[in-house]
Amino acid sequence: MVRQGARRNCVVVALLMVPLIGFAAISVDVAASYAERQQLQNGADAAALAVAQECALDGCPADPEALADAMVLGNVNDGTVDQRPRSASDMSQPGRVAVTATEDQIWVFSAFVTSGSAPS
Template sequence: MLLSFAAISIDVAKLYSERAQLQNGADAAALMVARACATAAPDGNCSSSPSDNVRTLVRGNAVDGLSNVHSVTVNGVAHTVDVTTSAEEAGSSPNSVSMFFAGILGVTSAEVRASSSVQWGTPVRGIMVLPLAVAECKFNLSRDSQAATEQILEFGSGCGRVPGGFGWVDGTGSQCGLTIGVGMESDATTWFSIDPGASPPTRCSATDLSKMNNQTVLLPLYDKAAGTGTNAGYFIKGFAAFHVTGYKFANDGWPTGSGFAQQEPARLLR
């Protein structure tokens, strides 16, 4: 009896291993499809009909290179992707793996599947590493664009009702970063007070600023501003992702001797 249980445990371990591989494949495929849908990539991956790229990715996560893409469901309205993968084994039933020792008890195979779901869309709330609000009109890309060439933001010029087209967001705590959310203009929580001046807020140290060196960060976008000076405020409409390649503020800059905030590529998240 003990030998029988020991033998069956080997088959169970095989099932767990197979499912883990299928899960990895499903996760990777769902992320690939969601990314393709979010960026409107012309690679054919954003489809409920599994592309060759999706099948290759799923099989690449299997130790033996054998896995089946059971289904891919893309919902363009809800912005969701659901991927289900299933086992594939030569000589076995579809979606199944063979059970060697369990065959003694009449169980010759078992179905193994894994599923993964991903939703894409624009961020609506998050912690901003840099409490800097940028006027939406500062960007050199259209509403339908996904990326632009190098973007240079200068404090002394540009559009936006606040001088320079961007400025610092005030905070009440000691942390440099702020939790910022977007919503309707009538919602008071989407309006944030301005911290006037060209220099970063005193709560932001050189160490805080260095966290964005060569990193992709989200910057809050405003399309309306009201008031003046310390009584001014921004209406945060959304976020833009920047890969920071350089910046220069009053007392801090990276790399040494760099000009104003030079960032590429710019991606406007809508």
């Protein structure tokens, strides 16, 4: 009698492990996405401050996007070399600098759950 109950429990646990591991994979990727977003925000803020400071002290640089790119890349600490964040600066209004930083998100664990293969 006890053995039969243990077998049922093993089957239930085995069946429930698949969605449990799937939800864990998705939650890890979502947490990584939030961390990446915060890093990009920090990089964009640093780039906007650097361009604004450069404009205030020495006049606006000839290529503000190069300065913005360098600051965004220096402040995004995810360690990727092949996947540079892209930034764009907007200085169309006097006294205002806006920097937008973007980067493609790689869903490492969710790719295994949804498609069955790792990302390339």
